[in-house]
Amino acid sequence: MKQALILIPLLALPLVLNDFWLTQVATRSLILGVMALSLSFLATYLGVVSFAQATMAGIAGYTIAYFGPNTVGVGTPLPFWVTIPMALIFATLSGALVGLIARRSRGIYAIMITLAIGVAFFYFTRQNYTLFNGWTGFSGVRAPEVAGVSLRNPLLLYLLSLSTAGIALALVSGFVRSPLGLTIQAVRDAPGRVLALGISVTTPIVAAFAFSGLLAGAGGILNVWYQERISSFSVGLGPIIDILIISVIGGLRHPGGAFVGAVVFVLLDTFAVDLIDRERFNTLIGVVLLLIVIVAPGGLQQLAQDWAARLRSPQAKPKQASEHS
């Protein structure tokens, strides 16, 4: 019911926004939000912060580019009803693979391993020309046309991104209540006890990573349609950090916060030119990240919850806030 209340104004958004706001801000936020959701999901329910989400999204994007219409003459074009499921499957498999590699590592170790995987993939796409067309990557990637209208059309891409985001959120909330989803949370809380019950911890961990790969892949497909190109820079440290920053701004332990973080990030990215020299955007985003980590480690979502709690009962100060005040 609450979700429906948010959905109505979002559906009405195209009526009030012009093409710039709709595409550059709203659609982009949704796409980045879906990718960041894949990270927040892992962080919240498996308790692992993964830096390989841009890699999974990139694998979906590269699949679309390689098997779709592009202007660099690499790959074999296939119809889009083949490439889209294929891209999602590859992204899911890559997620499972990352999970398999990182399955025995937790906390900072998992961060180091997934970061190494992500950066290694970046260098790999740069070196390899047969599959990834090296440094230049793929350009001229076109979104499929349905009944003569391209899905890249601002309105259609917005609605598509909105429905993908909605489905992704619904999938997450359904998945975490399923037996497998509950096992994943049990592994997060007490891996030793899960093992003692005779349940393997490998399967839930790999499944959680695979599911996050599916989410990241969905975001990756939308992103390659939106950008109309993909290259090594789409999977480099930049996007890896962007996804992380979005999740942290929204709150790593709040899956829905990914979209809040995405809106803040996109607004900063779009309008930073007015605040600060365009060239120094990275300094700005670094300072924002540092401030969030220092002032509100739970992210904006947590901050809002704390304030709401404080407004309701001024006496009972929330724990989080008193720690840092």
Added chain:
Amino acid sequence: MTLFLIVTLNGLTLAALYFLAASGFSLIFGLMRTVNMAHGALLLLGGYVGYSIVEATGSWGLGVVGGGLAAGLAGAIVQAGVLGWMQGDELRQTLASIAISIIMADLMLWHWGGLTYQVELPDLLAGGHRLPVLGVGYATIRLALMGFALATGVALWFLIQRTRFGAVIRASVDDQDMLRAIGYPINRIFVLVFALGGMLAGMAGVVAASALSIAPGTDLQFLLSSLVVVIVGGMGSIGGAALGALLVGLAEQYGLAYAPTYGVVFTFAIMVLVLAVRPQGLMGKAEL
């Protein structure tokens, strides 16, 4: 055969650089459980400062020392100013150090621009050297680099195993609370070790700028290598860092020479293989 020898020597050169970079990273991690994501940025800062000093004074030795001191100071500021306040919250420290590395990389790009820098070598190290027995010529600076890494490794081992300060570090790795209880200023020790790690990175940066070259992006390259080296070798172990650096450096160069477009895959395969067999790294202690 000559190609194989040259590639092996290149691999050893790279391994020496990776060891210099990773030893500081590993030292910091071993003591404080801090994954210092700004390590690559410290290395690049050292390289840039070293370059500027060599340009201004013409003394290469001064450049190496100055680059190391600048990065060491920056490391101390990072620990004392930001990371120290979050001691114990590893995820937060990691995120904060990422933010610092982004800011540092951007400010360095601002000041030094996107150019590629190479430090001018002193006469003693310029040119090549014909190796006895092997019968191939090789750049003197690269040979000196291997010697430098070896000397650094021995010095670190001596510092940690044979001096009083090293004993305090080792005690702190084992039981921080006890050390604090008997009155050691643990926060100051943390800052010192961070400065030491930063100094190692900064000197590695100057040496990297002399033997190879540095540019924006070098920070990422060395952060990745440091990560893989300590994952492979074992976190917090200097010997592990040496072993990991050897494996990764050689794998990268053989990969580059014999399978140019799949070079990174070798590095990656080593990491995956080690994680499958020994998740704590080849010479790491098991955590759980």
